[in-house]
Amino acid sequence: MERIPLAIIGSGGMGTRHLFGLAELERAGLNPFDLVAVCDIDGARAEALAGEAESRLGRRPRTGTSLADAVHLGAAAVDITTVPQFHHTLAAEAISLGLDVMVEKPVGLTIAAAQQLADQVSGTDRVLSVAENFRRDPTNRLVKALVDGGVLGDPRYFHQSSGGGGNLMAISMWRHMKDESGILFDAGTHYTDMMEYYLGPVTSVYAQMRLFEKTRYNPAATGGAPASNPGGVYGQSQAAMPAQFEATAEDALYAMANFASGAIGQYAENRAEHGRTSWARSVHGSAGAVEIPKDRSGEPLVLTLESTRTYTGAEILPLVPDFQLDDVTAALFGGPQATAYGKDFETVDRLLLAVEYAEFGQAIDSRSKPEVGLEEGLRAIALCYAMMESGAAGGTIVTVDDVLNGTVREYQRSIDAAIGIDA
Ligand SMILES: NC(=O)c1ccc[n+]([C@@H]2O[C@H](COP(=O)([O-])OP(=O)(O)OC[C@H]3O[C@@H](n4cnc5c(N)ncnc54)[C@H](O)[C@@H]3O)[C@@H](O)[C@H]2O)c1
Known part of the structure; x- marks a missing residue:
């Protein structure tokens, strides 16, 4: 070819x-x-x-x-x-x-x-x-297989809670500017994609949202270590950014979500957390629950069935005998039932981006x-904005459909104006 x-x-x-x-x-x-x-x-x-x-x-x-x-x-x-x-x-x-x-x-x-x-x-x-x-992380593919294969029983509850960052800049200044994409939207669109990937569409949400850290600090501007440097390629650009600046985008979001299936979601993203970095994601069903490590971390899943038996890492595979990665992921990660376990962030990051490129090439060819096309991309941002619109309005119930069709867009109005959209 x-x-x-x-x-x-x-x-x-x-x-x-x-x-x-x-x-x-x-x-x-x-x-x-x-x-x-x-x-x-x-x-x-x-x-x-x-x-x-x-x-x-x-x-x-x-x-x-x-x-x-x-x-x-x-x-x-x-x-x-x-x-x-x-x-x-x-x-x-x-x-x-x-x-x-x-x-x-x-x-x-x-x-x-x-x-x-x-x-x-x-x-x-x-x-x-x-x-x-x-979603292309083999670990997340395996979670999806557990849900779809009924190993967890009927899905009832999704939980994600993550935090960290204190008052430091998260990678770049634009991640703290509402009109350029704050951190809640930047990180959140990944997480909302994961919520619907695992458990199907979310219909409605309500949320609280805060801007806790109004001043953000960038140690790299004064010769310090980069505040965050995923993939090791951001340190140089951070050195050219201001040492401190005023944030305009919120940095904490706490939400509840209703899935169309009847399952409930709980989502907390605190990018102003001090003292520790935290992470928890799990899916719970009528037969058990799976604890899911941070995406690209290379950490194993922990599955518990009927509160007694715990399966970690490769022990899970026999429960989903039909689990099969696509050919490219299998080739890159080491087999049709490979996992990312034990690989570091940089390696998993590169391999997942390789998988994306391969799929893009296949889509062009055929x-x-x-x-993940326009529809899925739109749903991910709509669910994220549904939570943020609700939070900005003080906790009203917001449907994803109303955000998608533009009925609810008060929070986004100033962003639209800033990027020249007169909707
Ligand atoms: N999928 C992931 O895991 C992941 C991780 C990080 C970033 N991202 C996404 O990738 C995108 C870029 O993020 P980043 O961290 O690389 O930001 P960045 O600020 O490091 O890089 C953005 C680059 O775009 C350039 N640029 C801006 N406007 C341009 C234009 N009109 N034409 C050409 N170049 C232009 C800038 O000069 C800059 O070099 C964002 O949408 C972000 O959400 C995704």
């Missing part, structure tokens, strides 16, 4: 991590792409990523600063890894130019933004894949719908 000419648009942290994923695919002999261009509005970043690509892929892509440059340099597909506020316009422009698109989550910074993209995609045969990686 001829390789698909690809450009990465956005050469920051995630653009770099995507390249690491592409290199894993290349190493496995499964790369359907030819990386012809890397672009960024900051030309120096594009140059740096081109150098990284040369050392990992053996070929140096050309560089540019815009989508138009990528097209000029021969791209037929683009991977959009810019900051969120440009996802919908860049993806829509690419689709209108006849390109196939993979775009990082969130598919749009607001529902109105994502709907504008939906209007552009409608009626075309272009592929639009949303790069949602968490003109098929990717696993």
